[in-house]
Amino acid sequence: MRAAIVVHPGNLQGWFIGTVAPTGVPAFADFINGFGTPPLGTGSYRVTIAVPNTKRQIARADYNGTPLNSLSISYSTHRVGTNPNDWYINVYINTTGAPGLANCRLDFAPNAGPIGSWITHNATGASNGWYSTCAPSLMNVSFATVLSTFPSAVLRSPFVAGAPSIVFNMGDTAASYVNYDGAIDAISINGTTWDFELVGPAAGSIDFFNSGDCRVDPRPGDRLAICCEANRIVVYGVANNSRGFLLSTFDFEDLVKAGSRGIYIDRRQDGVISASMSKSENMWVAWNGGQYNATGQPNQGFAKLVRCPLPSSVIELLKQRSE
Numbered sequence: 001m002r003a004a005i006v007v008h009p010g011n012l013q014g015w016f017i018g019t020v021a022p023t024g025v026p027a028f029a030d031f032i033n034g035f036g037t038p039p040l041g042t043g044s045y046r047v048t049i050a051v052p053n054t055k056r057q058i059a060r061a062d063y064n065g066t067p068l069n070s071l072s073i074s075y076s077t078h079r080v081g082t083n084p085n086d087w088y089i090n091v092y093i094n095t096t097g098a099p100g101l102a103n104c105r106l107d108f109a110p111n112a113g114p115i116g117s118w119i120t121h122n123a124t125g126a127s128n129g130w131y132s133t134c135a136p137s138l139m140n141v142s143f144a145t146v147l148s149t150f151p152s153a154v155l156r157s158p159f160v161a162g163a164p165s166i167v168f169n170m171g172d173t174a175a176s177y178v179n180y181d182g183a184i185d186a187i188s189i190n191g192t193t194w195d196f197e198l199v200g201p202a203a204g205s206i207d208f209f210n211s212g213d214c215r216v217d218p219r220p221g222d223r224l225a226i227c228c229e230a231n232r233i234v235v236y237g238v239a240n241n242s243r244g245f246l247l248s249t250f251d252f253e254d255l256v257k258a259g260s261r262g263i264y265i266d267r268r269q270d271g272v273i274s275a276s277m278s279k280s281e282n283m284w285v286a287w288n289g290g291q292y293n294a295t296g297q298p299n300q301g302f303a304k305l306v307r308c309p310l311p312s313s314v315i316e317l318l319k320q321r322s323e
Contacts, residue, residue, distance in 0.1 A: 006195050039076045041197050043198040107130070214234075235247045250285075267290065
């Protein structure tokens with residue numbers, strides 16, 4: 001099992017946390033210690049809704065391009081207020097899998113648990129609670145029904161390229177969330193889990209680069225951490241304090257299509273991250289420049305040759321590629 005990634009005010013680990021106009025800022029929205037004994041660590045992320053038209057969102061964009069049928073999501077919540085609603089999810093998809101922007105929003109709105117207790121919501125294993133905003137309209141169905149209705153769907157950005165395709169929400173433009181007071185923790189997406197904490201790890205400790213975590217071929221002195229997922233690699237940089245932060249993701253199919261020249265992503269102050277895939281199924285990942293003076297050199301931990309299990313469709317594409 002992978003170690004949880006610690007999210008705290010000093011390092012959001014790739015999460016977007018904020019509000020989207022025209023909704024206002026909740027009465028309280030921040031990291032706390034508690035409530036009670038959270039499922040991970042000692043903290044969580046709390047939101048209090050005092051008036052209508054207030055909302056808080058926690059979102060990720062690095063799952064854009066993920067096939068809906070390979071998505072898994074769970075999360076834990078705790079209520080202390082009297083409002084009977086709970087955190088809900090928006091998942092933005094293109095129903096045909098076409099490139100570009102989303103053309104549909106899926107919503108998961110679970111039944112809230114009892115006041116004063118932590119409850120885990122297995123969203124993609126749920127037998128109800130899913131809705132769609134596009135045809136055919138789905139109302140309170142299972143995730144299995146969602147998959148059978150949209151078998152070719154792929155997660156895509158809504159509105160503008162790069163916008164998050166997975167959004168956890170508390171609050172709305174309506175009055176129905178007034179008097180909500182509660183928290184969220186232990187969000188898990190496709191095998192990666194995040195632990196929300198008021199305070200980060202002590203100086204000199206490591207957020208998630210521990211034995212048994214997701215890294216491929218971990219070595220002392222690594223400045224790159226690379227994790228294999230079903231259809232892509234996720235690349236983290238390791239800062240000077242040994243804590244990880246998201247640099248980029250690379251889809252296997254995109255790497256095949258890019259050929260030997262590879263793909264280059266400019267992260268501005270964090271430098272340039274590049275990746276390529278050889279016909280022997282090896283991937284070369286390098287990090288150059290930026291505030292951490294990345295050199296792209298493997299002997300300094302800024303480059304790595306990795307190998308991940310590839311889907312058969314990707315292997316077939318690779319065989320057909322001409323260098």
